[in-house]
Amino acid sequence: MNLNDLINQVSSWLKGTGPHSDIVISSRIRLARNLDKTPFPHWAKKNDAEQVLVTTKAAFERTAELKSAVFLRLEELDNIDKQFLVERHLMSNEHAVRSNQKALCVTPREDVAIMVNEEDHLRIQVMESGFDLDKTWDVINSIDDQLSGFLSYAFSREWGYLTACPTNTGTGMRGSVMLHLPALVMSRQINKVLEAIAKLSFTTRGLYGEGTQASGNFFQISNQVSLGLREEEILGNIKGVIGQIIEQEQKAREVLLAEHREMLEDRIWRSYGTLKNAHIISSGETVELLSMLRLGNDLGLVENMERGLINELFILTQPAHLQKLENKKLSANERDIKRAQIIRERLKV
Incomplete structure (x- = not known):
């Protein structure tokens, strides 16, 4: 290794x-x-x-x-x-x-x-x-x-x-x-x-x-x-x-599901939609959106997705990981583009 x-x-x-x-x-x-x-x-x-x-x-x-x-x-x-x-x-x-x-x-x-x-x-x-x-x-x-x-x-x-x-x-x-x-x-x-x-x-x-x-x-x-x-x-x-x-x-x-389900589902699906379709995305926004996607998955609101995949994306989309994948240094803008690309590819289910 x-x-x-x-x-x-x-x-x-x-x-x-x-x-x-x-x-x-x-x-x-x-x-x-x-x-x-x-x-x-x-x-x-x-x-x-x-x-x-x-x-x-x-x-x-x-x-x-x-x-x-x-x-x-x-x-x-x-x-x-x-x-x-x-x-x-x-x-x-x-x-x-x-x-x-x-x-x-x-x-x-x-x-x-x-x-x-x-x-x-x-x-x-x-x-x-x-x-x-x-x-x-x-x-x-x-x-x-x-x-x-x-x-x-x-x-x-x-x-x-x-x-x-x-x-x-x-x-x-x-x-x-x-x-x-x-x-x-x-x-x-x-x-x-x-x-x-x-x-x-x-x-x-x-x-x-x-x-x-x-x-x-x-x-x-x-x-x-x-x-x-x-x-x-x-x-x-x-x-x-x-x-x-x-x-x-x-x-x-349980309280969120019982009393604020529509608000919760809206935030989760907006997050999912952004992650699946964005072509430029920052590290900070990615972490926040993945958090909501993980919550949706854990609550059974988003189906057919492995928890491990979402966990992996938290790490894989970090700056050094993106540059290791490309095998070269990337500018901030290049990293934002590469990050969005990886997320789109991994979330094709």
Whole structure:
């Protein structure tokens, strides 16, 4: 597998399957780990960072789940390739911007991605489609256990796993769930929901994680603190909060169908019509229209369409993806034209 193979496949976490996949796009768990007796990335000298790359690559090659993964040194990639990986949710913007002595390890299914020398030496990430944190935890726990047999982690009996950011110290664990909440947005209940979860030490981000705002009615919700909590407690807290949000979104959808069906159908079909016929369309408009199309599909108002196809279009229509498909740089206007073309082709049903 190489980087270019990814453009021709759908990431496993975008399949639109799994529990509550009508509302939950994906479940993700990330573990922050650092190597013992090695300066953290922000303090490491070039030789230190280079040794981390060599050491971790050797460990990946001995780990069962990672033997078929590709190991990408970011300094060998151009800017489009790096942004492409960010758009696929495989690494952070921070990792892409400062790329010397950094790497990314990705499995063929794209369910596992490990950033090397980002804020911490290792940022291990596992994603699954739908609301399935238990399966996600089983996979990442197995990988972490195997890697710990080949790597000596920075660990304190008093504090737990040591990390660059104090909020990650302890388990080093962040769990997050990507939700599609159009009904709560349309019924103007979303701010109350987000204010409530903020009081419970949960944070909300947009479609592309840290530093991004919610768009297309997508909200990524994750725990803020791991210090003093066991992994099982963190997972239980996340599952409890997300379960309540799912229930509120379901009720909001039922109210929209019962009391505002004509308005709802009009917005959905106008969105569908625009997507199927537009010849120039921006990224922002695309996300908003696809959100309404997905809602229509999930409510059974739009038939004969796979949820996974709509999910894929959210990613495939992003700027770097469009340029990878064309195998060249495109101007903003050229991207808008290419985006509309892809959407028209994919929505021919």
